[in-house]
Amino acid sequence: MTPAADAMAAEPRCGRGASIWEARRVASVNPPRGMRDFLPAEKARRERVLAVIRDRYSAHGFDEIETPVMEEYSRLHAGIGGDNEKLAYNVLKRGLDADAVRRAAEDPSALTDLGLRYDLTVPLARFYASHRAELPAVFRAIQSAPVWRAERPQKGRYRQFVQCDIDVIGDASPRAEAELVVATLDAVDALGLEGATVRINDRRVLDWMLDGFGFIAGERPGLLITIDKLDKIGPEGVIAELRDPQGSDSSAVDAIEGFLRRPMTLEYNPYGERQIRKLLPPDAPDEIVAHLVGIGAAVAAARPAAPGGDIPLVFDPFLVRGMGYYTGTIFELAHPSVDYSLGGGGRYDGMIGRFLGQEVPAVGFSIGFERIVELVSAMAEGSAPAVVLVHDRDVPLDDLLALKAALIGEGSRVRLEQRTKNLKALLERAASDGYTAFATVSAGTGRDSLEVKALD
Secondary structure, X not given: OOXXXXXXXXXXXXXXXXOHHHHOOOOOOOOOOOOOOOOHHHHHHHHHHHXXXXXXXXXXXXXXXXXXXXXXXXXXXXXXXXXXXXXXXXXXOOOOOHHHHHHOOOOHHHHEEEXXXXXXXXXXXXXXXXXXXXXXXXXXXXXXXXXXOOXXXXXXEOOEEEEEEEEEEOOOOHHHHHHHHHHXXXXXXXXOOOOOEEEEEXXXXXXXXXXXXXXXXXXXXXXXXXHOOHHHHHHHHHHHHHOOOOOOOHHHHHHHHHHHOOOOOOOOOOOOHHHHHHOOOOOOOHXXXXXXXXXXXXXXXXXXXXOOOOOOEEEOOXXXXXXXXXXXXXXXXXXXXXXXXXXXXXXXXXXXXXXXXXXXOEEEEEEOHHHHHHXXXXXXXXXXXXXXXXXXXXXXXXXXXXXXXXXXXXXXXXXXXXXOOOHHHHHHHHHHOOOOEEEEEOOOOOOOOOOOEEOO
């Protein structure tokens, strides 16, 4: 017996039925806060949803890549990740002793050299800078992987979650945004969530508006946080917050209040130049408006509207998106069944230049996978059945495995289960794990005599 086993054997039990492990007070069996375990049925459903998304993205010419779960600390904290940088999980350097920790207590970068990725965009920018010579001039990437943020756990917000991103690098034209929008809507449709729309804006036109109202550049971050609440608290709430004693200049607040309360005609305009200019102050920059109009024209060509219908784009001049690295077009995915976004993205032309020393146009769209999974109803496994073979104890193992192999060869998914007294409970559990049929196997049962029944 090893010394460890010796010690375990000598460990006294604490009370009747208590185990050695209870006596040693092992850690909780629950996953860390904000992280989750997935039982087989839920894991299978998540993988099916992910497979549909990947399939539709691939059909639109995007190629899947993979990057490490960790990046260098300096890259994750280079000022390009916005508020997410504050939520990064950092990894201590190896070999630090107590004195080294004390000396570096005031400087996190002296304690850590790596960190878990908090999104997939920063790793993609590093990936492209590293492999540019091996990639096409216009590179279309798929990434679907977990990311980590030190969030405060709450309903719908986790510390580990999956992101599904598509990005176009190397194309500054409206084609890039249009390809992202069309591929994303196609994926959402394939998941049974027809009727989705994309709200769209441009950070440049938003900055132009705020400059025109008189807001100074230094107060822009806090101002955008307030404006981003427009959907939730309305114009009155936004103006009240901006008029806070510590808020913005009163003349600038007067200007934006006048714009928000301006009289509007009831005329409806579908997405296009007329809709965009109607929702902006006069003399909006022609170049930006033309870019937004071009996106709409390309999306309309790919997704012709039904007679009397519109393309699934809506211009929103006060759409903000929180990431600090956005430089142009921004968008959010909306669905009529919920009052929150199901994804979003935008242009980040300045990020890759941080690594290459030259500007490279880039734009991406991320589906909110965790939110999508909650909306998508359980998807069918397909025509191939998933069968549980419930066998008696005396059935020879060779016969069981031969029967299982035969069903697998026919395209079925097969699980072996020994018969229990409570057959109903066994079958209920199998159904909850995604199995659709069962058959009982006795000694001498062969493929020809096997009777497969549906699990109701």
